[in-house]
């Protein structure tokens with residue numbers, strides 16, 4: 348088991364990688380606990396949940412709406428929750444994003460923690476304090492920043508993840524390595540078989556290393572005014588592809604990384620050999636690069652919340668392990684996408 352004490356001005360979080368769901372009871376704070384989970388996680392692991400009132404949402408991105416948040420706040424009120432109550436989200440990124448948002452809105456804010464159950468939420472969604480739901484076609488445009496008091500990453504729960512969700516999580520793991528840790532990147536590339544076989548030891552180490560990257564970036568820039576933007580590598584196109592293609596988040600991010608790294612190479616920032624390393628690792632995950640983009644991609648990129656006016660902060664790679672953010676215009680993005688179709 349490995350732990351990270353994550354401190355920022357807005358609060359602190361204890362992250363425990365390799366801890367198990369059955370120990371979650373020892374981390375709970377507050378007077379009475381309410382659990383938010385989804386129907387898949389509840390079916391698989393409900394018998395191991397700590398004693399608490401459980402609210403189940405439908406699994407999947409379609410639950411990330413203000414309506415679901417409102418419904419959960421209503422149910423909390425009905426069951427007598429107050430400002431001393433504690434929310435425990437047990438699930439993947441969807442459950443974590445919703446639980447965090449409910450925790451920051453209910454009674455103007457109550458305590459919360461997570462048992463993170465997907466690879467994607469372990470390496471990314473559950474850590475860093477971003478909460479959010481979607482609005483129409485636009486991803487995560489309604490949200491807050493609020494740190495969970497703890498995040499338990501139970502590696503053994505990854506064994507039951509559907510393959511596509513597992514690979515989706517690997518996308519965010521590769522992203523962290525690509526922007527900040529060349530050694531981690533080549534460790535992933537050199538251990539593909541063990542990773543694909545979900546070897547617990549290597550996964551625990553990689554989730555931990557990837558979280559070290561994320562927490563150190565967020566410690567420096569909690570509200571995403573600077574270096575935290577680098578974590579969005581692959582996300583400008585990735586979010587748009589995710590919304591259009593109904594694809595798991597991390598897979599869409601891998602498509603986005605392929606595009607962003609190709610653009611980085613065309614702009615002279617990234618060497619062709621590093622571009623090929625990234626492309627071959629992503630292809631080894633079973634991802635086929637898209638060459639035809641559905642109509643509406645640019646329109647969705649324009650709706651990306653990282654835009655400012657007619658520009659967007661776009662993350663380019665300067666090498667494996669090194670990224671930079673630059674303001675680009677939508678016309679430049681348009682021209683790039685048109686050039687590869």
Ligand SMILES: NC(=O)c1ccc[n+]([C@@H]2O[C@H](COP(=O)([O-])OP(=O)(O)OC[C@H]3O[C@@H](n4cnc5c(N)ncnc54)[C@H](O)[C@@H]3O)[C@@H](O)[C@H]2O)c1
Nearest residue numbers: 387406407439440441464465467468471472477504507508
């Ligand atoms: N807040 C952030 O910083 C942040 C960062 C990245 C992504 N996200 C968000 O995270 C979401 C995606 O998260 P996700 O990929 O975890 O998706 P998810 O929460 O929808 O989980 C994927 C699927 O796996 C199932 N599942 C969860 N744990 C399981 C387990 N242990 N065994 C078997 N099945 C299990 C779920 O029921 C669901 O069907 C997106 O909405 C994305 O916007 C947020």
